[in-house]
Amino acid sequence: MAWVRVRMPVMQAFTGAETGVVFPNHCLYCTEAADASTPVTVSASKSVGRRKYTQTLKLTIPYCRKHQGLDKRIRHLKSGVLVLGLVLTAVPIFVLMFQSSSNPWGKILTILFEAFLGGVVVGVLLLCLLNLIAMIFFQPWRDCPFGLRYGSLGFIPALDMGPGKRRDMTHLVLKFSNPDYADAFVQANPGALKPR
Ligand SMILES: [Zn+2]
Numbered sequence: 001m002a003w004v005r006v007r008m009p010v011m012q013a014f015t016g017a018e019t020g021v022v023f024p025n026h027c028l029y030c031t032e033a034a035d036a037s038t039p040v041t042v043s044a045s046k047s048v049g050r051r052k053y054t055q056t057l058k059l060t061i062p063y064c065r066k067h068q069g070l071d072k073r074i075r076h077l078k079s080g081v082l083v084l085g086l087v088l089t090a091v092p093i094f095v096l097m098f099q100s101s102s103n104p105w106g107k108i109l110t111i112l113f114e115a116f117l118g119g120v121v122v123g124v125l126l127l128c129l130l131n132l133i134a135m136i137f138f139q140p141w142r143d144c145p146f147g148l149r150y151g152s153l154g155f156i157p158a159l160d161m162g163p164g165k166r167r168d169m170t171h172l173v174l175k176f177s178n179p180d181y182a183d184a185f186v187q188a189n190p191g192a193l194k195p196r
Pocket of ligand 1: 027028029030031032063064065066067
């Protein structure tokens, strides 16, 4: 399945949970009746001169129970693998460096930092490996954002804040795995359109 892109302007007044974005009330992944939902946050920032502008939107994605559960399980698996890789690497590095150092308490911050860094590298590598393997065998995994990016099952949002000083040029750029849902979304939101 190819992702369908939808682009819509974001009103400046919209912040946080007050997005004004309407999600048609059926499962975003299978279009069955929606009886559950999942919060998804999307944010972006840009620097203009010395000022930094950040914008964050909280979206509520409707799902059927089945796909809400699936989205949650995939999310937990990803963060689980990341944490497992981090801990299983950082602890041995810490112990080894601590034991082999002549003045371990004097260098404790350096040792902690390097152990953590090593753990993060291995955790992220493991997560990428899990993603690549799962994407080969499991369609819903291909319909998820890679790694720990913004989004959820069948849905990848991004904010495009536009160039320059103007702050009213922000667009929400959404990707849907279900083309029927993308059509329903465009109908429910004036200003939303599918770019060629
Ligand atoms: Zn569903």
